[in-house]
Amino acid sequence: MTATPDSASDIAARARLLELIKELAVVRGKVILSSGAEADYYIDLRRITLHHEASRLVGQVMLSLIDDAGIDFECAGGLTMGADPVGTAVMHAATDAGRTVDAFVVRKAQKSYGMGRQVEGPSVEGRKVLVLEDTSTTGGSALTAVEGVRKAGGNVVAVAVIVDRDTGAKEKIEAETGVPYLFAFGKDELGLS
16 A cells, blocks of 8 residues: 655655665665565665665655555554664654654564563553564565564554565565555666566
8 A cells, every 4th residue: 555645845755765765775686685585676775764865754755654544653663673764764754743653673583681572662562553664575574573563562553664575565464464554665666667
C-alpha cells in the first residue's frame, strides 16, 4: 500500500528524496542480498538514512506516508541496524510537527545480560507501534522486529519501508503479521523494473 502526499511540502520532499535515492543509493552490479538471493543491483539506503539532507526527508516522507494511510502510532523503530536511522528520522519529523513519537531499536536476539531486553529505548508495552525498515527483500528483518515488539507487549499497527523491492515481502509480512505493509517508493520508481 502506498499513499500519495497531499501538501506541497510533502510532494517536494518526496521528489527530492527520490532524486537522492537514485543518485546515492542505487548501486548497479551483481550482489548477494541478506536473504542470500542474487540481484543485479543493490539499494544501499544507509547512504540515504545517514545522509545530512536525506535523513530529514526520510522522516518527513515516512510520516506523511503513515498519516495518509490513517495509521495512528506512538512508537517507531525496527530491527537494528537498517531501521535505526529510519525510526530516529520519523521521531524527529513528528517532533517538528508538534507530535510525540518515541523511537526504539529491536535487537536480533534478546540480551543475556543487563536488563535482558530485545527492544531498547522507551517502553513499547501497551503502545501503538510502527515497525520500520529501510528496504525489504524477504521481509525477515521486519518479521523479527514485529515478533520482538509483540513479545515486549507492543501493539504493532503497521510495517513501513522506504523502498519496496517487489520481491514478496509485502505479501509475506501482511499474511504473517495481520498488519498493513506500506512503502514510500517501489523499485519501478527507481528505474529498476
